[in-house]
Amino acid sequence: MPKILIIGATGSLARPVIQALKKDKFNTITLFARNPEKLSVKETENCTLIKGDAMNYPDIEKAMIGQDIVYVNLSGDLEAMINNCIRAMKASGVYRIVAVSSIGIYDQPLKSILLPYRILTDLIESSGLKYTILRPNWFTNEDEINYQITRKGEPETGNALSRKSIADFISRIINDPGLYVNENLGISKPD
Numbered sequence: 001m002p003k004i005l006i007i008g009a010t011g012s013l014a015r016p017v018i019q020a021l022k023k024d025k026f027n028t029i030t031l032f033a034r035n036p037e038k039l040s041v042k043e044t045e046n047c048t049l050i051k052g053d054a055m056n057y058p059d060i061e062k063a064m065i066g067q068d069i070v071y072v073n074l075s076g077d078l079e080a081m082i083n084n085c086i087r088a089m090k091a092s093g094v095y096r097i098v099a100v101s102s103i104g105i106y107d108q109p110l111k112s113i114l115l116p117y118r119i120l121t122d123l124i125e126s127s128g129l130k131y132t133i134l135r136p137n138w139f140t141n142e143d144e145i146n147y148q149i150t151r152k153g154e155p156e157t158g159n160a161l162s163r164k165s166i167a168d169f170i171s172r173i174i175n176d177p178g179l180y181v182n183e184n185l186g187i188s189k190p191d
């Protein structure tokens with residue numbers, strides 16, 4: 001039964017991931033957020049809540065204790081936050097991470113708004129951790145699961161996809177951490 005830490009638990013993508021992970025009643029889920037009170041009772045039911053800031057290393061280090069896998073769903077100063085996560089994971093002996101980046105981070109020229117996502121990706125890839133990085137297309141709220149995967153170096157194809165699709169894929173990886181190890185994947189709805 002994996003012990004899962006979700007960093008950025010109030011994010012619009014983290015919420016469907018939480019629901020997808022709860023389908024397996026044996027998962028042990030810890031939700032880490034600056035404002036966990038934004039989560040509903042339904043979202044937090046049977047989860048451990050940790051109020052903390054990914055910019056504050058001691059908060060992250062404390063949250064890592066006893067975890068098996070970390071799902072990172074961040075916004076803001078991504079470089080500082082992912083550096084804290086990587087450092088805390090290594091200090092705590094947690095080596096599996098699933099992180100969300102963005103479509104377009106390998107485009108030339110790189111749009112300045114995507115630079116923090118590229119830095120996040122580069123830092124994770126060079127961290128020595130066992131990672132899966134997702135570069136999703138735009139999100140929708142459609143009630144469907146329909147996605148395709150492309151690998152790093154392949155053209156990014158497809159269209160906007162549902163949060164539910166991304167959550168399904170992330171929950172598959174978390175429930176089977178041997179999937180897509182050290183892969184950097186685009187995810188989109190098929191054309």
